[in-house]
Amino acid sequence: MNAGVIRALVGLHVRQVAADRASLFWLFGMPLMFTVLMGMMFGDMNAGPREAPELTVFDGSRGPAARGLIEALGGHEAFRVVVADSAGSWETARALVDAGSRTAALHIPAAFDADLAAGRTAALSLAYDPDRASAQTARTVLEEAVLRLEFLAAGRRAAAGFDEARFDALWRDPRITLEVRTLGRLGGEPQPSALAGFSSGFQHTGPSYTLMFVLMFMLMSVRDIVTERRNGTLRRLRLAAASPWLLAVGLFLGPVVVGLAQAAVLLGLNLLLPGMDYGDSPGALVLTMVLFTAVSSALALCVATFCRTPGQADGLGMTASMLLAALGGLWWPLEVVPGFMQKIALALPTGQAVTVFHNMIGRGWGLAGNAGHLAALAAMLAALLALAAARFRRLVD
Amino acid sequence: MIRVRNLVKSFGDVRAVDDLSFAVGPGEIFGLLGPNGAGKTTTISVLATLLPADAGAAEVCGHDVAADPGAVRRRIGVVPQELALYEELSAEQNLATFGRLYGLEGARLKARCAELLELADLTEHARRPVKGFSGGMKRRLNIMLGLVHAPDILFLDEPTVGIDAQARTRILDLIRGMNARGLTVLYTTHYLEEAEHLCDRIGVIDHGRLAALGDKEELIQQIGEHDVVRVQLPPAAVAPAAAAAAAWPDVSSADLRRGKLEIHCRDGAALLPRLQAELAAAGLGLDQLEVIRPNLESLYLKITGRALRE
Numbered sequence: 001m002n003a004g005v006i007r008a009l010v011g012l013h014v015r016q017v018a019a020d021r022a023s024l025f026w027l028f029g030m031p032l033m034f035t036v037l038m039g040m041m042f043g044d045m046n047a048g049p050r051e052a053p054e055l056t057v058f059d060g061s062r063g064p065a066a067r068g069l070i071e072a073l074g075g076h077e078a079f080r081v082v083v084a085d086s087a088g089s090w091e092t093a094r095a096l097v098d099a100g101s102r103t104a105a106l107h108i109p110a111a112f113d114a115d116l117a118a119g120r121t122a123a124l125s126l127a128y129d130p131d132r133a134s135a136q137t138a139r140t141v142l143e144e145a146v147l148r149l150e151f152l153a154a155g156r157r158a159a160a161g162f163d164e165a166r167f168d169a170l171w172r173d174p175r176i177t178l179e180v181r182t183l184g185r186l187g188g189e190p191q192p193s194a195l196a197g198f199s200s201g202f203q204h205t206g207p208s209y210t211l212m213f214v215l216m217f218m219l220m221s222v223r224d225i226v227t228e229r230r231n232g233t234l235r236r237l238r239l240a241a242a243s244p245w246l247l248a249v250g251l252f253l254g255p256v257v258v259g260l261a262q263a264a265v266l267l268g269l270n271l272l273l274p275g276m277d278y279g280d281s282p283g284a285l286v287l288t289m290v291l292f293t294a295v296s297s298a299l300a301l302c303v304a305t306f307c308r309t310p311g312q313a314d315g316l317g318m319t320a321s322m323l324l325a326a327l328g329g330l331w332w333p334l335e336v337v338p339g340f341m342q343k344i345a346l347a348l349p350t351g352q353a354v355t356v357f358h359n360m361i362g363r364g365w366g367l368a369g370n371a372g373h374l375a376a377l378a379a380m381l382a383a384l385l386a387l388a389a390a391r392f393r394r395l396v397d
Numbered sequence: 398m399i400r401v402r403n404l405v406k407s408f409g410d411v412r413a414v415d416d417l418s419f420a421v422g423p424g425e426i427f428g429l430l431g432p433n434g435a436g437k438t439t440t441i442s443v444l445a446t447l448l449p450a451d452a453g454a455a456e457v458c459g460h461d462v463a464a465d466p467g468a469v470r471r472r473i474g475v476v477p478q479e480l481a482l483y484e485e486l487s488a489e490q491n492l493a494t495f496g497r498l499y500g501l502e503g504a505r506l507k508a509r510c511a512e513l514l515e516l517a518d519l520t521e522h523a524r525r526p527v528k529g530f531s532g533g534m535k536r537r538l539n540i541m542l543g544l545v546h547a548p549d550i551l552f553l554d555e556p557t558v559g560i561d562a563q564a565r566t567r568i569l570d571l572i573r574g575m576n577a578r579g580l581t582v583l584y585t586t587h588y589l590e591e592a593e594h595l596c597d598r599i600g601v602i603d604h605g606r607l608a609a610l611g612d613k614e615e616l617i618q619q620i621g622e623h624d625v626v627r628v629q630l631p632p633a634a635v636a637p638a639a640a641a642a643a644a645w646p647d648v649s650s651a652d653l654r655r656g657k658l659e660i661h662c663r664d665g666a667a668l669l670p671r672l673q674a675e676l677a678a679a680g681l682g683l684d685q686l687e688v689i690r691p692n693l694e695s696l697y698l699k700i701t702g703r704a705l706r707e
Contacts, residue, residue, distance in 0.1 A: 004497065004498075004500055005498055008494060008497035008498045009498070015490060016485055020485050231479050231480065231481055232477040232478075232479035232481030233481045235481070236475070236477065236481045236542065237498070238447070239447065239475055240470075240499055241498055
């Protein structure tokens with residue numbers, strides 16, 4: 001009987017969504033539009049044939065490791081590597097990008113080879129202009145090159161060739177760090193990079209806009225819950241559902257089911273976009289989406305308990321979804337925002353979820369590598385469910 | 398079927414239900430009549446287990462509403478004042494949803510939905526979205542949703558608000574039909590004519606208190622209200638006729654009002670033969686005569702001191 005009640009409530013929500021054309025547009029149409037348009041903007045996918053942008057390298061080290069890095073950078077179709085005659089300096093590299101004469105400039109410091117040889121962590125500095133189309137690609141190319149260099153070094157050190165444990169350690173604790181300075185209107189805060197390797201703007205917009213529209217659709221449904229309370233259907237459901245807790249579970253699970261269907265369709269269609277790949281861990285992918293949709297549904301239920309009118313629901317729901325999306329790094333990659341904003345993002349479910357996606361796509365991490373983020377999402381879910389349970393009576397009485 | 402004893406329910410300082418007691422028998426249509434804010438909806442909410450009472454007791458089908466709400470809910474159907482429908486869904490989907498919540502499945506659910514659509518005369522519109530329905534159709538479906546699990550008692554909270562006279566008549570016929578099949582009905586309204594024509598017994602409620610209880614005739618007797626016989630006579634004859642009529646047995650008063658003789662008596666119809674005989678004996682012609690029986694409006698005015706629709 002109880003399972004039947006929950007099934008009926010979930011079925012009711014699914015039917016309501018399916019019967020509303022506007023809902024279907026917001027579920028699938030709008031997100032796909034955003035993903036494609038913004039992916040092209042971020043990833044420079046629609047530029048057509050033209051000369052590859054230039055990455056200027058100032059090699060202050062001139063040692064074998066530095067040369068290996070430059071070699072690894074070369075031959076990439078998306079970028080043309082130009083090694084400057086002079087050793088230059090970090091300031092020179094920055095000034096070139098700042099002036100707009102280069103999309104990106106890399107500075108290899110004089111101590112680069114010496115640091116690596118001594119077993120110390122070596123530092124690289126990259127300046128790029130995020131306003132310019134292929135800047136993100138420059139960063140990606142560099143990250144790939146650094147990883148390749150480290151991998152080769154690790155292989156050499158292991159003598160027997162590939163050493164999985166050593167390779168895994170490099171992913172977690174890289175010996176070469178990359179300091180990135182974004183210039184142009186997004187500001188100049190130096191950011192430590194996670195060395196995540198994205199090769200397409202869709203790799204950001206695909207997952208992040210899926211997360212955003214799942215969250216947004218849930219929070220838009222706050223209006224429906226408030227309207228149900230006002231028109232009496234919620235009281236009617238409460239009478240029929242045998243207990244208010246069964247009703248609460250049904251109201252929570254209905255949107256979760258719709259959200260998961262939405263995510264499955266969007267993430268599936270995203271795979272048709274150039275460069276899309278969610279990594280090698282379906283478990284991490286599924287668990288992330290289950291936790292995120294559950295968190296979003298619990299949040300919507302909580303927000304509904306604070307709203308008395310549909311107008312309040314619209315205002316609060318939309319504000320919450322916009323703030324969570326923007327602050328959580330769903331509108332633009334978190335790497336382009338200042339450090340304190342990145343910390344704020346990780347306090348939000350959106351930030352945690354998009355970081356898992358970045359780790360899956362860029363680093364190939366699975367459940368183990370993302371355990372912390374998934375645990376954080378689970379903790380947020382528990383907190384929101386507790387709050388929703390404490391306030392649910394206000395919704396139905 | 399329903400037993401309410403000294404029920405009290407307050408919201409802050411406002412006592413919505415104040416020491417209310419009444420009982421409803423099996424197969425009865427019982428009306429709770431009162432103006433907006435009288436406590437009708439609160440009473441239904443307590444009986445439907447949606448609100449806890451502050452004091453007193455209520456039993457529905459032998460189950461205490463506070464101690465055994467689950468058992469009460471299985472035996473009752475509630476039709477709220479609002480159109481509590483899913484407008485995007487069809488009539489059939491609305492019925493099936495609530496049927497599933499009450500545990501109906503498969504062929505039983507399908508048959509029950511078809512039966513209720515037929516009863517509400519909505520079979521032809523079963524698959525249309527409810528948002529395209531007329532007000533009367535929505536009201537009928539609203540009632541059917543309360544019946545989907547075949548309850549023993551139906552609580553109807555002002556089910557005809559906001560619809561035209563024709564649709565209202567249809568709904569009242571529907572309720573009578575369901576009652577004829579054995580359904581007990583607790584019906585709240587502030588429409589006097591509905592209570593008067595539909596209900597077997599009526600409880601007049603005001604400020605949360607029961608002001609009067611009984612069938613229409615009993616209520617009239619409880620209040621002691623009289624018939625009024627109004628006679629149009631030649632102006633010169635009115636005063637002597639009033640003096641003579643005042644002395645007749647069963648006449649409480651006779652006086653001149655707006656040029657007419659008004660006789661207040663216990664039974665206006667029984668008075669007519671004597672009145673005609675006396676007037677004929679005095680050689681007076683009768684221009685116009687009307688007997689006005691007391692109705693619930695006058696009763697309500699007398700009980701509460703205000704008109705019902707205030």
